[in-house]
Amino acid sequence: MTDKPKIPAIDLKQLQFYYQSGGWQLNLPGLTLHCGQHLFVRGVSGSGKTTLLNLLCGITRPVSGELYVNGQPLHQLSSSARDSLRAKHIGVVFQQLNLIPYLSVLDNTLLSSHFAGQNKTDSVNRAKTLLQRLGLQQDLWHKPATNLSVGQQQRVAIARALLPKPTLLIADEPTSALDSDNRDAFMRVMLAEADANGCTVIFVSHDQSLTQYFHYQLDMQQLATGVQPC
Amino acid sequence: MLMKLARLSLWNRRGTVLMTWLSLTISIALLLGIDHLRTEAKSSFTSTVSGTDLIVGARSGQLNLLLYSVFRIGNATANISWPSYQRIIKHPQIDWAIPISLGDSHRGYRVMGTNTDYFSHYRYANSQPLVLAQGKPFEQVFDTVLGAEVAQKLGYKLGEQIELSHGVGAVSFSQHKDKPFTVVGILARTGTPVDQTVHVSLEAIEAIHLDWQQGAPMPGRQLSSEQTLAHDLTPKSITAFMVGLKSRMATFTLQRQINEFKNEPLTAILPGVALAELWQMLGMVENLLLLISLLVLLAALVGMITTLLASMKERQREMAILRAAGAHPWYLFVLIQLEVLLVTLLSMLSAAALLFISLYLLQDKLAADFGLFISLQIVQLTSLYWAGAILLLSAVLATIPGVLAYRKALADGLTIRL
Structure with missing residues (x-):
C-alpha cells in the first residue's frame, strides 16, 4: 500500500504558533502519521482548526518547532518552496464551494496537476479515471462546475486533491453541506480513493459520528494529550 | 492554463468587463484619433505648397x-x-x-x-x-x-x-x-x-x-x-x-x-515659415486636445482598475481555491495582470477598428468642410508608441489589484471569507 514506508507522511515536534497581536496561541507537542494513516481532528470553531490546517499546508510558518511533510522541513522552507511542496504533496478539500465556477469539471480537476507541474496528457487521463471512480460520468466532465450538486462538487474536489498523487489529503469539514446519506457515501469514496493512492487523510470536523472512519483522533481542546487512537 | 483562467474569468464577469471594454475602446479611439488627426493635419498643412519660394x-x-x-x-x-x-x-x-x-x-x-x-x-x-x-x-x-x-x-x-x-x-x-x-x-x-x-x-x-x-x-x-x-x-x-x-x-x-x-x-x-507659424498656433489647440484625451484614457483605465478592485472581494473564493491547489501568490498577481492586458489589448484593437470606420465615414466631410485630408493609415510608428504606452500604463495600474490579490492570498491563507 505504501511505496515510501520509512518516511512519515507528517511529523511534527513542539509546534508553536501565535499571532503578533498576541492573545491566543497554538501548542502541539507532537504528531506523527505514516502514509495511509488517517487522522480525525475535532474541535469547535475558534479552537484553532484553521490555523492548524494553514500550518500543515505551508500557508503559514510555525513560530517555533519542527514540521515535516513527506520528510521535507516545512518550517525551514521559503514560501515559494512551501507552495510547490503543497502543489505536489498536499491536496486540500474545503467545506464547500471548492470549485472555480467558470471552469469545467475536468479543468477544475486539472488545476492541481497544473500547479504541480505534471505532464498534461498523463494528468488528463488520470483525472478522467479518478472522476469515473468517484462516480462522475463522462457527460459531466465538460459542464461548468456550478451545474453540479453539492455532493458532486465535493467529489470533484476530492479528484482534484488526489490528482497529483499527494502524500497528504487535508479536508476541512467537507461533509458539512451534505445530508447523512450523501455524507456516508462521500466518506467511503474519499477514504477508498485515499487508500488506493497511499495517501494520509487529515479530516477536520465537529461531527463526532465520523470518528468511526479514522485510525486516530485529535481533540483541539486537549492538544496536550496528543493523538489518540479511535 | 493561465491564459484559459484569465480568459474564462473575464468571460465569467462579462457584464462589467463589457462596460470596461467599451469605455476603454472609446477613450483609446479618442486618443489615437486626436493623435492621428494631429499628425495628418500637420502633414496636410505642410504639404499643401512646396517649391514656392x-x-x-x-x-x-x-x-x-x-x-x-x-x-x-x-x-x-x-x-x-x-x-x-x-x-x-x-x-x-x-x-x-x-x-x-x-x-x-x-x-x-x-x-x-x-x-x-x-x-x-x-x-x-x-x-x-x-x-x-x-x-x-x-x-x-x-x-x-x-x-x-x-x-x-x-x-x-x-x-x-x-x-x-x-x-x-x-x-x-x-x-x-x-x-x-x-x-x-x-x-x-x-x-x-x-x-x-x-x-x-x-x-x-x-x-x-x-x-x-x-x-x-x-x-x-x-x-x-x-x-x-x-x-x-x-x-x-x-x-x-x-x-x-x-x-x-x-x-x-x-x-x-x-x-x-x-x-x-x-x-x-516665405510659405514654409508662414506654415510653421500657422502650425504653432493650431498646435496649441491640438496639444490641449491630446492632453484631454490622455486624461480620458487615464479615467477609463482607473475605471477598469476600480471594477477589478471591486471584483476582488467576490473573487476571494477563486483565489483561495487556486492557492489551495498549489498556486503561488505570484501566480495570482500574473493572472490579474494578464486579465488587464487582455482587456486593454482587446480595447486597442476595437479602438483601431472604431477609428478606422469613423475616419472612413468622416474623411470626405473633413476634406470638404475643413480642407483636412486624413489618410486611413492609422497604424503608424507613433500609434505603435501609444499602444505600447497604454499597455505599460495599464500594467502599472494593474499592480494595484495584483498586489492586493498577492497580499490577501498571503494573509487569508486557505480561509474563504465570504
Whole structure:
C-alpha cells in the first residue's frame, strides 16, 4: 500500500504558533502519521482548526518547532518552496464551494496537476479515471462546475486533491453541506480513493459520528494529550 | 492554463468587463484619433505648397496671406495691380510666377483665376507637380479645370457647362449666369486645397466682371460671352502671386525688395515659415486636445482598475481555491495582470477598428468642410508608441489589484471569507 514506508507522511515536534497581536496561541507537542494513516481532528470553531490546517499546508510558518511533510522541513522552507511542496504533496478539500465556477469539471480537476507541474496528457487521463471512480460520468466532465450538486462538487474536489498523487489529503469539514446519506457515501469514496493512492487523510470536523472512519483522533481542546487512537 | 483562467474569468464577469471594454475602446479611439488627426493635419498643412519660394499679396499679415492664397480660407484685403505684378516678375532672380485671382465661387468651391504656368510650376507635398486626370489645361477664356474633389462631389464630367457665382458663400445671390464655363480638364487628387478649387484663366475672371461695377451687375449693360471676347481681357489686378526663384539664396533679398516696393504696399512671405507659424498656433489647440484625451484614457483605465478592485472581494473564493491547489501568490498577481492586458489589448484593437470606420465615414466631410485630408493609415510608428504606452500604463495600474490579490492570498491563507 505504501511505496515510501520509512518516511512519515507528517511529523511534527513542539509546534508553536501565535499571532503578533498576541492573545491566543497554538501548542502541539507532537504528531506523527505514516502514509495511509488517517487522522480525525475535532474541535469547535475558534479552537484553532484553521490555523492548524494553514500550518500543515505551508500557508503559514510555525513560530517555533519542527514540521515535516513527506520528510521535507516545512518550517525551514521559503514560501515559494512551501507552495510547490503543497502543489505536489498536499491536496486540500474545503467545506464547500471548492470549485472555480467558470471552469469545467475536468479543468477544475486539472488545476492541481497544473500547479504541480505534471505532464498534461498523463494528468488528463488520470483525472478522467479518478472522476469515473468517484462516480462522475463522462457527460459531466465538460459542464461548468456550478451545474453540479453539492455532493458532486465535493467529489470533484476530492479528484482534484488526489490528482497529483499527494502524500497528504487535508479536508476541512467537507461533509458539512451534505445530508447523512450523501455524507456516508462521500466518506467511503474519499477514504477508498485515499487508500488506493497511499495517501494520509487529515479530516477536520465537529461531527463526532465520523470518528468511526479514522485510525486516530485529535481533540483541539486537549492538544496536550496528543493523538489518540479511535 | 493561465491564459484559459484569465480568459474564462473575464468571460465569467462579462457584464462589467463589457462596460470596461467599451469605455476603454472609446477613450483609446479618442486618443489615437486626436493623435492621428494631429499628425495628418500637420502633414496636410505642410504639404499643401512646396517649391514656392515666395507668396506675394497686398500688404497684410503673413497668416492672412497664406490662408487665402494657399488654403482658400478668408479673403484678401486688397489686390495687386497688374502693372506692379508685371514689373516685379521681370526681376532677374525670378524663375517663374503664378498669378492668383480669387473672389468667385462655384457651389461653395472657390474659383481661382490663374494662367497655365500654374499647371507647369505649382508643386505640393514632396515637389509633386499637378497632374491632369482627364482632359487638358484651359485654352479658351470660358474653359475651366476642376479640382478632383469638385468634379467627384458635384459629378462633373468633361464637356459639362457650369456657372460661377460672385462671392465665396455656398449660396450666392449674384450669379454669373450669363457666362457659362466648359469643363475641359479634371486634376488628379492631390490631398491639398487644389482638389477643392475651380480653375479658370485670369481673362475669364476679367470677362465675367466686365459688366459689373462695385460688386454688382450694372443694369442695362449686360454683355454676352461672345461680346466680352471682343474686349481687352488683360486683368486690371490680381489677388496674389506665387514666385519661384532661380536661386534660393536670393529669397530674403527679393522678399525685402518686394516689401519695400514703392508703387504699392505689398507683402512677400516665405510659405514654409508662414506654415510653421500657422502650425504653432493650431498646435496649441491640438496639444490641449491630446492632453484631454490622455486624461480620458487615464479615467477609463482607473475605471477598469476600480471594477477589478471591486471584483476582488467576490473573487476571494477563486483565489483561495487556486492557492489551495498549489498556486503561488505570484501566480495570482500574473493572472490579474494578464486579465488587464487582455482587456486593454482587446480595447486597442476595437479602438483601431472604431477609428478606422469613423475616419472612413468622416474623411470626405473633413476634406470638404475643413480642407483636412486624413489618410486611413492609422497604424503608424507613433500609434505603435501609444499602444505600447497604454499597455505599460495599464500594467502599472494593474499592480494595484495584483498586489492586493498577492497580499490577501498571503494573509487569508486557505480561509474563504465570504
